[in-house]
Amino acid sequence: MARGASACTAARDGARHCFCAELAICNCLHIRLSKTIVINGFRYGVIFMLPSRLRLAAALLVPAAALLLSSGYWWSQSLAHQKLLDTARQAAEHRAIQLASAVAQQTDTLLQMVDVTLQTLGNEYVDEEFSGFLRSVSYARASFPAVAEMQVSINNAQGQMVYSSVGLNHTISVADREYFRFHQRTARSGLFVGEPLLARTTGTWLIPISRPMFDKRGFAGVITIGIAPAYLLQRWHELQLLPRDVVYVIRRDGSYLARSLSLSQAMTEREPDEVPHPGRSGRRQGLLERDSDFDAVHRLIGWQKLGTGDMAAAVGLDLDAVMSPVESYITQSRLRSVAINILLLLICVLITWLIMRLQRHRAMLQAIYDVLPVGVVVTDPQGHIVDCNQMSEQLLGLERKVQLSSDLSRFEGRLYHADGSRMSAAELPGMRALLGGELVHHEEVGFIHPAQKAMCWLSISAIPCSDAGYGVVIAFIDITHSRNHRQAVEHIAFHDALTGLPNRRLLSDRLNQALSRTARQPGRLVVCFLDLDGFKPVNDKHGHDAGDALLMEIAKRLQKVVRTGDTVARLGGDEFVVVLNGLGSAQEMDDVLERIAAAVATPVELGASQTAQVTASIGVAMHPEDGDDADTLLRYADQAMYRAKQSGQCICHFRREGRESVVW
Numbered sequence: 291m292a293r294g295a296s297a298c299t300a301a302r303d304g305a306r307h308c309f310c311a312e313l314a315i316c317n318c319l320h321i322r323l324s325k326t327i328v329i330n331g332f333r334y335g336v337i338f339m340l341p342s343r344l345r346l347a348a349a350l351l352v353p354a355a356a357l358l359l360s361s362g363y364w365w366s367q368s369l370a371h372q373k374l375l376d377t378a379r380q381a382a383e384h385r386a387i388q389l390a391s392a393v394a395q396q397t398d399t400l401l402q403m404v405d406v407t408l409q410t411l412g413n414e415y416v417d418e419e420f421s422g423f424l425r426s427v428s429y430a431r432a433s434f435p436a437v438a439e440m441q442v443s444i445n446n447a448q449g450q451m452v453y454s455s456v457g458l459n460h461t462i463s464v465a466d467r468e469y470f471r472f473h474q475r476t477a478r479s480g481l482f483v484g485e486p487l488l489a490r491t492t493g494t495w496l497i498p499i500s501r502p503m504f505d506k507r508g509f510a511g512v513i514t515i516g517i518a519p520a521y522l523l524q525r526w527h528e529l530q531l532l533p534r535d536v537v538y539v540i541r542r543d544g545s546y547l548a549r550s551l552s553l554s555q556a557m558t559e560r561e562p563d564e565v566p567h568p569g570r571s572g573r574r575q576g577l578l579e580r581d582s583d584f585d586a587v588h589r590l591i592g593w594q595k596l597g598t599g600d601m602a603a604a605v606g607l608d609l610d611a612v613m614s615p616v617e618s619y620i621t622q623s624r625l626r627s628v629a630i631n632i633l634l635l636l637i638c639v640l641i642t643w644l645i646m647r648l649q650r651h652r653a654m655l656q657a658i659y660d661v662l663p664v665g666v667v668v669t670d671p672q673g674h675i676v677d678c679n680q681m682s683e684q685l686l687g688l689e690r691k692v693q694l695s696s697d698l699s700r701f702e703g704r705l706y707h708a709d710g711s712r713m714s715a716a717e718l719p720g721m722r723a724l725l726g727g728e729l730v731h732h733e734e735v736g737f738i739h740p741a742q743k744a745m746c747w748l749s750i751s752a753i754p755c756s757d758a759g760y761g762v763v764i765a766f767i768d769i770t771h772s773r774n775h776r777q778a779v780e781h782i783a784f785h786d787a788l789t790g791l792p793n794r795r796l797l798s799d800r801l802n803q804a805l806s807r808t809a810r811q812p813g814r815l816v817v818c819f820l821d822l823d824g825f826k827p828v829n830d831k832h833g834h835d836a837g838d839a840l841l842m843e844i845a846k847r848l849q850k851v852v853r854t855g856d857t858v859a860r861l862g863g864d865e866f867v868v869v870l871n872g873l874g875s876a877q878e879m880d881d882v883l884e885r886i887a888a889a890v891a892t893p894v895e896l897g898a899s900q901t902a903q904v905t906a907s908i909g910v911a912m913h914p915e916d917g918d919d920a921d922t923l924l925r926y927a928d929q930a931m932y933r934a935k936q937s938g939q940c941i942c943h944f945r946r947e948g949r950e951s952v953v954w
């Protein structure tokens with residue numbers, strides 16, 4: 291715009307001013323176009339070529355794709371989360387069974403050790419000295435830690451206590467105890483692990499592990515080792531369980547031998563038969579999931595039968611504690627996903643908004659592009675036309691598809707410079723901007739319109755835009771009318787309206803040009819000042835129009851009698867000036883002056899068989915003798931003419947004082 295404005299300021303006359311204002315618009319368009327290309331960054335952006343409904347659909351594709359991606363992401367996330375939960379649960383199941391197997395094995399080992407001790411002590415009690423038996427009991431008790439509260443007792447066939455490692459009391463009978471009745475009624479029974487009971491000797495909870503004794507008469511009583519349940523609990527400490535995980539050993543009838551949590555409650559209660567519990571199952575190993583009756587904790591219970599088959603070791607893992615790290619990870623992951631999705635959504639909304647805004651912007655620019663009375667052509671870096679607007683089709687007389695398959699060299703042979711000389715395609719402003727990086731503003735180029743088959747004049751501006759990946763943007767307007775108008779105005783300003791001859795201003799220019807040429811040309815420059823004699827009577831007698839006709843006829847005659855390079859001008863009224871160039875001799879000059887005088891003196895037909903005759907008084911001044919500038923020569927020629935008219939001579943040469951003659 292600034293460039294356009296400065297161009298306008300530079301223009302000096304009114305006609306040029308209007309013309310430059312038009313070009314300022316053209317220049318402004320250049321800037322906008324180049325910005326559009328850079329900002330949008332879309333080369334032939336297909337999306338912007340679509341109809342508005344399709345453009346909206348295309349813009350909505352972004353959120354639709356985002357929604358699809360988001361759904362896919364959520365789906366894959368939920369699958370991954372489910373897999374995590376499954377894996378965590380499988381790991382918990384595996385661990386519960388493993389731990390249960392370890393506890394079962396540990397308990398089996400303990401029972402085997404107790405069984406061996408029972409058999410040894412039983413045999414020694416029956417077969418050997420009592421003192422040897424007592425030593426063995428001491429030895430056996432020493433092999434258990436204090437927490438086991440290990441005690442040995444022997445009851446005879448009637449259940450009466452006959453020995454106790456913690457104090458003998460003959461009044462104590464175990465005939466009602468489960469383990470005694472089992473051995474009493476089951477011939478040749480083996481090891482028996484009874485329901486924990488409160489020992490009658492110590493008043494503490496003990497697990498009675500017993501074996502029958504036999505003599506020659508048969509059943510001789512029962513030897514029992516009592517182990518405190520706390521001993522089993524101590525051995526389970528190394529299992530590294532969580533606070534609400536539980537370990538227990540349970541019998542087939544649902545009674546607990548030991549339980550790591552709620553022990554005292556477990557000692558007095560048993561699982562009812564209708565509730566699934568590890569002791570009940572016929573299988574050797576398994577899993578259960580249930581809420582505990584003791585503390586209502588939801589647990590996954592892995593269990594394993596002991597070797598005897600009538601007891602099971604179980605490990606219950608707190609499911610909430612096992613799954614909570616995974617669930618917390620999943621919750622965090624979902625929160626992250628929600629945040630990412632919201633961010634994605636916002637980005638999509640922003641992108642969609644930007645696309646739609648760009649579409650509107652582009653549509654508006656496209657409308658301007660097409661509605662402006664300015665032709666626009668865009669080329670690639672090789673000069674191939676890649677875009678053009680509707681006005682360019684009209685101004686260049688080429689359809690869009692034709693232009694898009696052409697390059698700038700297509701216009702070769704149709705171009706002209708402002709002075710009318712031929713212009714090659716390489717000199718075209720667009721080509722210069724493309725090849726030389728030159729900014730061209732408002733250059734007049736003549737163009738032979740292919741459809742109109744006539745010369746039209748274009749004002750072309752070109753701006754290189756390689757930064758945007760293009761070659762050049764060329765904008766042009768039709769200035770044929772304004773150029774013709776300007777030339778007409780110029781003609782009026784420099785020519786006489788009646789005769790078409792140069793006026794005083796143009797005469798002055800021509801005379802100055804001729805003077806500047808005299809140094810390079812041989813011969814003299816002669817200025818002839820003519821004033822008609824007897825012209826007024828023609829006007830008076832025949833009328834003003836007849837006078838005009840006579841003036842025009844004389845103007846024609848004067849042009850005919852001089853050479854092409856000479857100038858014939860009318861200063862006004864009946865005054866003419868003839869500038870003769872390169873006269874080589876006085877004779878030559880006299881010949882021309884005579885021809886001039888004769889041309890004027892020849893009668894002029896004024897129509898209706900009327901004629902008029904005038905003569906001319908001619909004053910002559912010469913360069914370099916009479917002066918070196920136009921004003922001086924004209925003044926002296928005028929003075930000479932005045933003398934001629936006064937003296938009645940036809941021709942009078944200016945004679946400066948002291949100069950007698952001109953030496954040729």
Ligand SMILES: Nc1nc2c(ncn2[C@@H]2O[C@H](COP(=O)(O)OP(=O)(O)OP(=O)(O)O)[C@@H](O)[C@H]2O)c(=O)[nH]1
Nearest residue numbers: 821822823824825826827829834837838862863864
């Ligand atoms: N028809 C016509 N007459 C003009 C034009 N311009 C000036 N005149 C007239 O030309 C006449 C010139 O007057 P003069 O110079 O006295 O004419 P003249 O009869 O030749 O007398 P001298 O020049 O003194 O010898 C005037 O009557 C003007 O009105 C013109 O464009 N057309």
